[in-house]
Amino acid sequence: MRLPYAGRAAAGALLAEVLRDMVPQDPVVLALPRGGVAVAAPIAERLRAPLDVLVTRKIGHPARPELGVGAIAEGGRPVFDSETLDRLGLEPQDVAEVAGRERRELARRVRVYRGERPLPELRGRDVIVVDDGLATGGTARAALRAVRTIQAGWGRVTLAVPVAAPETVEAMRGEADEIVVPATPENFRAVGQWYRRFDQLTDDDVLGLLAAAGCGGTDET
Template sequence: MELFPDRAEAGARLAERLLDAHDPVVLALPRGGVAVAVPIARRLGADLEVLVTRKIGYPPTPELGVGAIAEGGEPVFDLRLLDRLGMTPESVADVVERERRELARRVHAYRGDRPLPPLEGREVIVVDDGLATGGTARAALRAVATHKPAKVTLAVPVGARETVRSMRDEADEVVVLLTPIDFRAVGQWYERFDQLSDADVLELLGRE
């Protein structure tokens, strides 16, 4: 299966699948989702903004996500995973609070004091660079839903098949270009998959 050269090319290809959107707002999940979203917003002539999310990690192994939180939303937990780990949402309250602080820092870094654009009654396209477990995307979609948009589309270049299926319960539409059988990680489907910094995000948004 052909790889995407980079996030920008993936976004350009994804944009061609989104041309039916009517005056949408494109919300990118930083950091990687911003690089995918920029060519989409440009192709659609759409407003572009970031929607900040943070993974809630399992304390002994923070890389293992047991949930996620998005700005303006409540934490969304993988309750089955927590149960298997012998934990409850209350067990990670300290982690949630720490991630709330980091989320607020990033919101300020990316947008300053500006709120999200009005979403009520509008089409919203939520963009990330891929779907593995889908934790942050799920938190983002639920946060967006509280704004009462007319339609919510989740758009990603690549995703794990089971995760993509589960997202159809969270969004009105899910647009994905690749759902490989042998999906292991998002980065394996890109020739270039650099880690982006806050400065990279601001440059992509034209806010250096």
């Protein structure tokens, strides 16, 4: 696998080719916004599968928001990094206020991206969860557990990302039926280092990609 990827769309196109012969027919593709949507769009197109978002939010340290201690996904419960909490001397209740704020922001983004449209029916369907890469894997773990909860055991779950830290892939093995990652470089520091172009996407970018795939949101900001 030659890195870096030219951009998210190129990474998604390559990932689509890998997935083509690996997943059952008629899957649902769920992208983690924002970056995961640009990767998922060519996958959904190549597999002729419906595309939608599964909104997630990082739960940060109360005094250091950039330091993630957990994550939450729509349809699921907060998932905390127990090792990080232990290292910081924190309990889940110590970040309850932060988790509440992120839950409210998650609900706002769901309204922006999907409006009143519910998630696609997942029970009995195979689901491909897509992001643009895995560093710590916190938001992907929350997303996978949310999908499992919604599916109630009916259907397989595949996590598909173009690039990931190798130790994170190993830590995620029990969270999905299949993990598809074309590149797991050893000197992994951040997802963006493995893309030549890694612009930060906006809500409008996400809505444009969803509209092109036949999904719609709202004008709420």
